[in-house]
Amino acid sequence: MTQPKTILRALAGEPLPTPPIWMMRQAGRYLPEYKATRAEAGDFLSLCYNSDLATEVTLQPIRRYGFDAAIMFADILLVPQALGADLWFVTGEGPRLSTISDESDFAKLGGADDIHDTLAPIYQTLRNLRGALPHETTLIGFAGAPWTVATYMIAGRGTPDQGPAHALKAAHPDVFDALIQRLTDATIEYLSSQIDAGAEVIKLFDSWAGSLKGDDFDRYAIAPAARIIAALKQRHSDTPIIAFPRGAGERYAGFAQATGADCVAFDDAVSAEWVAEKVQPDGCVQGNLKSSHMVTGGEKLVRETRRIVEALRNGPHIFNLGHGITPDADPANVQLMIDTVRGA
Ligand code: 1CP
Numbered sequence: 001m002t003q004p005k006t007i008l009r010a011l012a013g014e015p016l017p018t019p020p021i022w023m024m025r026q027a028g029r030y031l032p033e034y035k036a037t038r039a040e041a042g043d044f045l046s047l048c049y050n051s052d053l054a055t056e057v058t059l060q061p062i063r064r065y066g067f068d069a070a071i072m073f074a075d076i077l078l079v080p081q082a083l084g085a086d087l088w089f090v091t092g093e094g095p096r097l098s099t100i101s102d103e104s105d106f107a108k109l110g111g112a113d114d115i116h117d118t119l120a121p122i123y124q125t126l127r128n129l130r131g132a133l134p135h136e137t138t139l140i141g142f143a144g145a146p147w148t149v150a151t152y153m154i155a156g157r158g159t160p161d162q163g164p165a166h167a168l169k170a171a172h173p174d175v176f177d178a179l180i181q182r183l184t185d186a187t188i189e190y191l192s193s194q195i196d197a198g199a200e201v202i203k204l205f206d207s208w209a210g211s212l213k214g215d216d217f218d219r220y221a222i223a224p225a226a227r228i229i230a231a232l233k234q235r236h237s238d239t240p241i242i243a244f245p246r247g248a249g250e251r252y253a254g255f256a257q258a259t260g261a262d263c264v265a266f267d268d269a270v271s272a273e274w275v276a277e278k279v280q281p282d283g284c285v286q287g288n289l290k291s292s293h294m295v296t297g298g299e300k301l302v303r304e305t306r307r308i309v310e311a312l313r314n315g316p317h318i319f320n321l322g323h324g325i326t327p328d329a330d331p332a333n334v335q336l337m338i339d340t341v342r343g344a
Pocket of ligand 1: 023024025026027028029038044071072073074075076077094095142144157158159205207324
């Protein structure tokens with residue numbers, strides 16, 4: 001059966017003459033219409049849990065640019081909150097959570113099956129979007145990978161080197177492993193419910209995978225992703241999964257095979273040419289353009305965009321940035337990137 005949606009065709013392994021395109025953090029503060037809706041919601045978490053407004057901000061970049069995919073508006077830190085952690089956002093700084101430093105902190109968390117009441121508005125956002133998106137646009141659901149989410153739960157905030165998580169792993173390996181297990185189980189339940197609510201593709205964000213070295217990468221990046229993907233494939237065999245072990249470097253090679261992911265998303269620290277040789281033979285790839293080009297634009301943006309398209313043109317490829325677009329980006333540069341990909 002031919003699949004009409006370009007993203008789903010690429011994820012099924014088909015090289016396309018023009019790669020489909022979407023952008024990490026495509027709904028965000030670089031867009032004036034996002035800032036207006038966020039102001040209406042009051043604060044960031046209220047926006048995530050207001051299904052009507054979350055639907056609206058998800059649709060904004062689709063209306064403005066016609067991206068091939070929409071990613072539901074939510075955040076990876078809603079799962080810790082659904083497990084009972086305190087969560088709040090400090091304007092201009094970022095997320096803050098209650099911390100986990102020993103067995104008694106871990107014991108306060110709820111079970112993997114207890115998350116759905118808190119997360120019900122997210123499932124409603126997905127149902128809204130399935131009714132509102134153009135028929136050619138693919139709907140992506142997502143979650144954070146267990147290691148990345150654990151780094152925030154342990155430290156209570158974002159950290160440059162994930163030091164507190166590495167320290168807990170060394171000092172209380174039982175607590176650390178139990179937390180990874182709980183997050184793995186909760187993530188399976190959350191993503192499975194997202195698919196039931198209408199997500200057509202799932203993306204697993206392991207934004208801090210790069211700080212896991214050697215065996216730790218196998219135990220805490222590969223193993224949980226493999227378990228999540230196997231469980232989802234058992235329940236929803238047709239739903240493709242994109243894995244993003246950001247900063248994995250050489251470990252991007254073999255990641256799709258080791259985890260069962262249909263697509264590996266990669267950052268800008270590896271070259272598209274290397275990915276074409278070492279990663280793309282195993283399936284679809286996505287990523288690479290430096291987010292800073294969305295700030296600086298011009299001839300360099302056009303050149304780099306063309307280079308990535310060219311390097312990956314012989315295999316399945318979804319065009320994307322190497323990481324999320326930043327609030328200082330110029331919306332006109334996003335249009336230039338899209339025009340370059342589609343005209344290339
Ligand atoms: O002020 C604002 O409006 C808040 C900025 C913001 C936005 C737009 C945050 C806070 N989260 C989001 C939305 C978001 N987060 C999406 C929505 C869909 C889209 O891409 O358009 C997604 C997929 C995420 C995922 C997310 N949240 C990740 C993984 C991807 C990545 O960027 O590496 C991570 C690490 C987070 C945590 C988080 N949430 C927000 C911030 C500023 C952070 C990072 C904090 C830190 O590390 O210090």
